[in-house]
Amino acid sequence: MGEYKVSEEKAREIEEKIKRSKEVIREAFQKFKPSECAITWTGGKDSTTNLWLIRQVCIEDNIDLPHVITIDEGDAFPEITDFLIKISKKWNIDLKWLCNFDVLRACQSKLGGTVKVKDLNERNRAELKRIGFEEESFTFEAESYAGNHLMKTVVLNQFIEENNIKALFMAVRWDEHPARKNDKYFTEKEAGDLQPAHTRIAPILHFTERDIWDNTHLHNLPYCPLYEIGYRSLGVRSTTNPMQVGVPAWNQDLENTVERMGRRQDKEKAMERLRKLGYM
Amino acid sequence: MNSLRLKNVILLTVDTLRKDVLGCYNPESKLTPFIDSLQDRCIKFTNMQAIGPYTQASFPGILTSSYYFDWGRHKKCPPQRILISEVLKKGGITTAGIHSNPYISEFFGWNRGWDFFYDSMEEEVTDEVPYIKGDKINKKVDEWLSSHIKGKDYGRFFLWMHYMDVHEPYVPERRYVEMVDPSIKLSSNEMFNLFKNVILKRDVSDKEKVELLKKLYFAHVREIDEYVQDFFSILKRYDLLENSTVIITSDHGDEFGEHGGLSHDGKFYSELINVPFLIYNPGEDEGKVCDKLVSNIDIPPTILHIFGLEQFKGFKGHSLLPLENYPEKGCFGEAIDKRSAHEKETDKPTYYYQEEKLKIIYRESTDTWEMYDLRDDPRELNNIVNISTGAESMKQILKPRIGRWLKDK
Numbered sequence: 001m002g003e004y005k006v007s008e009e010k011a012r013e014i015e016e017k018i019k020r021s022k023e024v025i026r027e028a029f030q031k032f033k034p035s036e037c038a039i040t041w042t043g044g045k046d047s048t049t050n051l052w053l054i055r056q057v058c059i060e061d062n063i064d065l066p067h068v069i070t071i072d073e074g075d076a077f078p079e080i081t082d083f084l085i086k087i088s089k090k091w092n093i094d095l096k097w098l099c100n101f102d103v104l105r106a107c108q109s110k111l112g113g114t115v116k117v118k119d120l121n122e123r124n125r126a127e128l129k130r131i132g133f134e135e136e137s138f139t140f141e142a143e144s145y146a147g148n149h150l151m152k153t154v155v156l157n158q159f160i161e162e163n164n165i166k167a168l169f170m171a172v173r174w175d176e177h178p179a180r181k182n183d184k185y186f187t188e189k190e191a192g193d194l195q196p197a198h199t200r201i202a203p204i205l206h207f208t209e210r211d212i213w214d215n216t217h218l219h220n221l222p223y224c225p226l227y228e229i230g231y232r233s234l235g236v237r238s239t240t241n242p243m244q245v246g247v248p249a250w251n252q253d254l255e256n257t258v259e260r261m262g263r264r265q266d267k268e269k270a271m272e273r274l275r276k277l278g279y280m
Numbered sequence: 281m282n283s284l285r286l287k288n289v290i291l292l293t294v295d296t297l298r299k300d301v302l303g304c305y306n307p308e309s310k311l312t313p314f315i316d317s318l319q320d321r322c323i324k325f326t327n328m329q330a331i332g333p334y335t336q337a338s339f340p341g342i343l344t345s346s347y348y349f350d351w352g353r354h355k356k357c358p359p360q361r362i363l364i365s366e367v368l369k370k371g372g373i374t375t376a377g378i379h380s381n382p383y384i385s386e387f388f389g390w391n392r393g394w395d396f397f398y399d400s401m402e403e404e405v406t407d408e409v410p411y412i413k414g415d416k417i418n419k420k421v422d423e424w425l426s427s428h429i430k431g432k433d434y435g436r437f438f439l440w441m442h443y444m445d446v447h448e449p450y451v452p453e454r455r456y457v458e459m460v461d462p463s464i465k466l467s468s469n470e471m472f473n474l475f476k477n478v479i480l481k482r483d484v485s486d487k488e489k490v491e492l493l494k495k496l497y498f499a500h501v502r503e504i505d506e507y508v509q510d511f512f513s514i515l516k517r518y519d520l521l522e523n524s525t526v527i528i529t530s531d532h533g534d535e536f537g538e539h540g541g542l543s544h545d546g547k548f549y550s551e552l553i554n555v556p557f558l559i560y561n562p563g564e565d566e567g568k569v570c571d572k573l574v575s576n577i578d579i580p581p582t583i584l585h586i587f588g589l590e591q592f593k594g595f596k597g598h599s600l601l602p603l604e605n606y607p608e609k610g611c612f613g614e615a616i617d618k619r620s621a622h623e624k625e626t627d628k629p630t631y632y633y634q635e636e637k638l639k640i641i642y643r644e645s646t647d648t649w650e651m652y653d654l655r656d657d658p659r660e661l662n663n664i665v666n667i668s669t670g671a672e673s674m675k676q677i678l679k680p681r682i683g684r685w686l687k688d689k
Contacts, residue, residue, distance in 0.1 A: 132622070134624070135624055137625075177402045269387075269402065270388065273385075273401065273411070274383070276410030277449075278475070278480050279621055279622070279623075
């Protein structure tokens with residue numbers, strides 16, 4: 001990270017924040033066995049920080065590391081895939097790749113390809129029925145409501161059910177966007193139409209985007225090289241763009257610009273709203 | 281003209297607002313005392329037709345002066361569409377868009393050209409109120425105005441704001457229900473069940489339920505009137521009432537069984553496309569009533585005219601101002617001919633053309649034509665396409681538009 005500087009005062013502040021995160025993680029391990037927990041890891045800066053913190057606690061307290069999972073939506077940056085493989089080896093993590101291969105098979109893994117519902121397996125067909133999707137086919141792309149449900153929600157739910165997972169560690173932060181500002185460290189998700197019951201734990205809620213980079217620098221954490229060339233927030237390849245080409249994320253104006261501008265995270269939100277307005 | 285050129289323009293759109301619920305169009309309606317009180321300072325258009333009967337089909341007219349299928353059948357705003365915000369920004373006008381409708385959100389590509397754009401998609405909403413309410417929209421507007429207007433030298437601005445509160449599900453607050461019909465004692469849950477079991481199913485078999493739903497809709501209209509009033513007091517507070525033009529309209533209306541359906545599907549009857557249109561324009565044509573047939577595709581050119589900017593060649597409409605220069609022309613519109621809440625890929629397009637008081641409609645799915653003479657059949661119940669002598673020439677005007685984006689290829 002070159003000349004990156006963190007003041008002594010800020011470094012102390014980061015240590016306090018780490019302490020708080022570890023308290024949350026330890027509280028989680030009092031409530032749940034490690035084998036009942038899973039850590040979501042996208043390879044992005046937040047989830048890498050989150051994983052690093054949980055791993056630290058496990059080492060310090062001699063606890064087994066929970067499951068570590070990553071969801072492959074079929075449109076990943078090769079840089080992220082490489083990063084995940086490299087760091088898994090380095091940190092000795094048995095990373096579980098979750099992927100709905102049935103959907104990929106149905107469209108020959110081609111982005112923009114057509115997925116015929118009749119070509120899908122029974123579970124995927126049942127899932128489409130469950131969300132009220134009645135068409136005969138859909139396009140395999142980030143915009144696709146059906147594809148998104150099958151590639152993300154279904155694989156996660158399946159993992160939760162099959163492994164009897166009771167808690168998920170997530171890497172959300174309060175400053176990500178205004179809607180998060182009332183989030184809590186522990187959120188119980190009731191069983192619903194679209195998800196099994198589980199608890200979501202957010203150990204790094206209080207970290208800001210700047211804190212993440214300060215901490216990455218202070219503790220020499222690994223990060224995906226895409227951040228060096230201008231990406232601020234990483235999603236799937238076809239909907240993520242760098243914010244300032246050529247300017248490393250940590251040198252951008254983090255305080256006055258919107259981190260997720262380069263991402264189209266609004267897909268599910270827009271679809272959910274349409275559904276509630278009666279359009280889906 | 282000079283005084284005109286110094287103005288800001290505010291476009292206030294209300295989703296799903298029928299024309300006949302406004303007292304200034306229908307004296308029997310007592311739902312909108314504040315909006316009605318504005319009419320003496322407005323130009324009131326009585327014959328404004330939306331180019332589409334639902335948001336995705338209508339907003340291309342309102343914000344881009346183009347038709348829904350101009351570049352094919354897209355779910356997202358195609359890059360060829362140029363938004364009024366993009367044109368104004370190039371013209372040195374500050375632009376802000378504040379709303380809560382997913383179909384015109386950033387995700388669907390409607391965030392282009394805005395210096396400030398808020399579509400609320402990151403906010404948490406409930407099933408009963410799946411959008412940000414008008415009071416919060418006003419608050420956002422207030423915040424934006426206060427940040428833009430610092431000192432006297434702020435640049436002229438274009439503000440577009442959009443209220444969602446009359447869109448289904450109709451679950452109005454108690455006090456608005458009281459104002460409409462105190463005898464209605466439904467709980468929020470019961471109101472929401474009407475949405476699920478009657479509106480979503482487009483079930484008009486029980487007339488009493490349809491009437492009840494209409495009253496709940498009215499309660500939301502009553503609510504909207506308060507938000508408009510609050511918004512005008514914000515304008516007054518910033519001293520903007522005399523140097524701003526406020527255009528008030530809706531993207532489409534709503535159906536309560538008039539043509540066998542509910543909500544706003546792919547139909548072109550008046551309850552869906554004949555929308556309210558007021559230009560609050562202090563000092564210019566105050567209190568005038570314009571009965572000319574006009575289209576919401578004319579809104580962007582009108583905005584350019586008020587700013588004194590050159591007309592943009594890509595826009596397909598014509599400025600409504602000055603009133604005397606507006607040419608007599610017909611109105612077109614197009615949409616997907618869906619009959620449910622859910623649009624299927626297999627649903628076919630439908631089109632309309634109106635000239636004076638004659639309207640012709642074509643449905644591709646059944647290859648059928650309908651024609652109505654609105655003078656003696658304002659409710660559009662008597663199809664005269666087989667007996668009208670004018671039908672053939674109207675068909676010839678509409679035919680080239682059918683599937684035209686496929687022919688271009």
